[in-house]
Amino acid sequence: MSAQTAALKGRKIVLGVTGSIAAYKACALCRLLIKAGAEVQVVMTEGAAKLVAPHTFMALSGHPVATDIFKDADKIGHIALSRGADLAVVAPATANTIAKLRNGMADNMLTAGLLAAQCPVVIAPAMNVNMYRNPATQENLQVLSGRGFYIMKPGEGDLACGVRAEGRMPEPEEIVSFIIGILQGGAAPERIGYDPREALPSPQAPLEIGQTRLLPGASGAGLKVVITAGPTVEALDPVRFLTNRSSGKMGFALAEAARARGAKVTLISGPVALPSPAGITRVDVRSALEMLQAVENSLDGCDVFIGCAAVADYRADHIASEKISKRDHGDELTIKFVRNPDIVATVGKLEHGRPFTVGFAAETENGEAHAKAKLASKNLDLIAMNYVKGGDQGFQSDCNELFVYDRDGLEAHLPLQSKQVLAGELADLIFTKYRNAKKD
Ligand code: C5P
Numbered sequence: 210m211s212a213q214t215a216a217l218k219g220r221k222i223v224l225g226v227t228g229s230i231a232a233y234k235a236c237a238l239c240r241l242l243i244k245a246g247a248e249v250q251v252v253m254t255e256g257a258a259k260l261v262a263p264h265t266f267m268a269l270s271g272h273p274v275a276t277d278i279f280k281d282a283d284k285i286g287h288i289a290l291s292r293g294a295d296l297a298v299v300a301p302a303t304a305n306t307i308a309k310l311r312n313g314m315a316d317n318m319l320t321a322g323l324l325a326a327q328c329p330v331v332i333a334p335a336m337n338v339n340m341y342r343n344p345a346t347q348e349n350l351q352v353l354s355g356r357g358f359y360i361m362k363p364g365e366g367d368l369a370c371g372v373r374a375e376g377r378m379p380e381p382e383e384i385v386s387f388i389i390g391i392l393q394g395g396a397a398p399e400r401i402g403y404d405p406r407e408a409l410p411s412p413q414a415p416l417e418i419g420q421t422r423l424l425p426g427a428s429g430a431g432l433k434v435v436i437t438a439g440p441t442v443e444a445l446d447p448v449r450f451l452t453n454r455s456s457g458k459m460g461f462a463l464a465e466a467a468r469a470r471g472a473k474v475t476l477i478s479g480p481v482a483l484p485s486p487a488g489i490t491r492v493d494v495r496s497a498l499e500m501l502q503a504v505e506n507s508l509d510g511c512d513v514f515i516g517c518a519a520v521a522d523y524r525a526d527h528i529a530s531e532k533i534s535k536r537d538h539g540d541e542l543t544i545k546f547v548r549n550p551d552i553v554a555t556v557g558k559l560e561h562g563r564p565f566t567v568g569f570a571a572e573t574e575n576g577e578a579h580a581k582a583k584l585a586s587k588n589l590d591l592i593a594m595n596y597v598k599g600g601d602q603g604f605q606s607d608c609n610e611l612f613v614y615d616r617d618g619l620e621a622h623l624p625l626q627s628k629q630v631l632a633g634e635l636a637d638l639i640f641t642k643y644r645n646a647k648k649d
Contacts, residue, residue, distance in 0.1 A: 216389040218246030220295040223326070225319040226266070228256020229301035231335040231378035236261065238300055238381035239269045245385070252276070252290060252319045254306065275318045290322035296388055297326050301335030301378040304346045310358070311349035329391050331359045335378035338366075342633060344469045361387055374630050428640035430471030435507045435564070436464050437518035437552060439479035441497045445544060446529035455519035457481030459569075459609060462632035463517060464489050470636055472513075477503045479518060497521055497549035504552055511564040513643050516553030519571070524549050554587035565643040570594040580614050591615050591642060593635060613638060 222242055226235045235257075242249050251266040251274045263274040275290065291297055299306060299319070306320065310332075315321035323330060332353065340346060341363060354360045361384065366377035379387070438460020443451045457478055464476040465486035474489040477500055485491045492507070494500045497520045508514070523546035533542065557566040568589045570580040573596065580594035593611045610625040613635070620642070623634050 214245045216245070216392050217242060217385075220247045220392060221293055222247045222249050222388070223291050223294045223297035223322065223328075224249050224251045224266075224270075225253075225297060225299035225302075225306075225323065226251060226257040226261070227254045227299060227301060227303040227306040227319070228260060229303045229335040229378065230260065231301035232257045232260040234378055234381055235300055236265060236269060238298075238384055239266060241381050241385050242388075243270060248272075250275075250290065250294070252322055254303075254317055254319055256303070256305075275322075278318045278321055290318070291326035291328060294326065294328045296329050296331065296392060297323060298331040298333065298384065298388060299323070300331070300333035300381075300384055302332045304334075304336045304340045304343075304349075307332065307334065307346060307349050307353065311352050329357075329359060331361065331384070331388060331391065333361045333379050333384055334363045334376075336363075336376050338374040338376040338627070339629060341376045342630065359387070359391060374626055428470045428637045428644075429467050429513075432467075432472045432512040432640065432643070433475075433510050434464075434467045434472040434513045434515065435475045435477065435504065435511045436460055436467070436515045437477045437500060437504065437520070438464065439481040439483075440519050441479045441500055441521045441549075442495045443497065443521045443524040443549075444495075444528045445525050446531065446533045448532055451521060451523075451525070452480075453519050453521065455479070455481075457483050458607065458628050459632065460515075460517035461486060462628040463515060463636060466629070466632040466636040467513075467515075467640075469633070470640065472636075472640075475507045477507065477518075497524060497552065501550050501552050501555065504556065508556070508559075508562065508564065511562075513567065513639060514553070514556045514564040515567045515639065516556070517569050518552070520549060520552055522549055523547060551587065553589065557588035557590075565590050565639070565646060567591045567593065567639055571597045573597060576612065577614070577619075580612070581618075584614055584616065590646065591620065591639060611635065615642065 224239055226232050239249055239251060249270040250272055251270050253263055253274060253276045258276045263276055266274045309320045310323060313324060315324045334341060350360050361379050363375045364377040364379050365373040365375050367373055439457030440453045440455040445451060461483050464474050468474045468486060468488050475492065476489050477492045477494060479494060492503045494503050500518060500520060526545040526547045553566060553568040566589050568583060568587055570583050570592055572579050572594055576594045576596055580592045584592040591613060593613045595609050595611050607627055608625055609628050609631050611623040611631060612619060613621045621638055623631055
């Protein structure tokens, strides 16, 4: 008898299937469980039944499949569903069902059955990466984890921008091993990457002022963060200007990630075609001088400053009050440019009220050496370097790859991924480094 068969033989498993496109993979899971000798009772949500016919699961499990809490009551009652069950597994588990379980809802056969369940419950999330990363979903999972649900880590899948990000339902084989781990009562299976006993107020405990349940996505709780983003636009005359190709996407993603982590965010942006992330203060500027002024106005009480903007290094010494004309200049035009202030260096070198200061370095070659030199010359705490060589990373792209250096050298390599996911990881890294620096 194989180890799988020994662990699952004669066990009663409730398999909850919800309306994710991964519902078809639950067929394979059902088969594996049956093959290993388990008795499987399948419950489907209405959404799941639209994706895979209940008859498929009926044929695989050999039992009627419950989908409607009223219509199917004669086949199997919602309370009876998990009675005597050794374990229930929701695979795939959508964000919607996860939210319902967190709230103790009982509006369909599956949620009602699980509310009455006395057995261990495994959740195998499957959803879009942004839905998965949303603090609402993360908080829901965390609360469920704190209540003793076993939350599996989703697998990685392809994103539209050609990189991989999490959100895929774990493979059926992995789910079976996970279930066996629980049934055998061995070492607790790996949870979702955080320990619910750590730092999180218990779901039942009233919150104290300043406490948050947004952990682990609360690395920025209580912090005031100022971020610059986008290009600057340096006027030459009333209609012409000098600028660059920065889209502002990285700075905006960082602002959103910092806000989602509980920070109070001021986003100072050059002209970009992006909507304001909810819940932040946005200040629109055009030139480097305006950006510096806005930064200085926002620094009071600032804990972390992140210079993400692609600030023009030079501006015209004199902005012509009338359109510069060919008539006046003929075949040659000379414009004198003068250096713009370095905003992140100005903040990094503040003698009083200096925040934890983070810069970016967009490099085409010798990234490490250039980034380290900028870190030192601008007196930064951290610098995030990326290569801008065209292709699918850097300026204007939805994806990026970052190398983060502190004064001791390489702190982290965040591999090529969507700017949203990357921003979340970078925000966690920055806030953790900031808190550690404060402790020293
Ligand atoms: O020196 P370099 O422009 O490559 O440095 C990039 C970093 O410095 C970024 O963090 C950028 O926001 C910041 N910077 C700035 N003000 C400038 C030039 C760059 O804040 N005038």
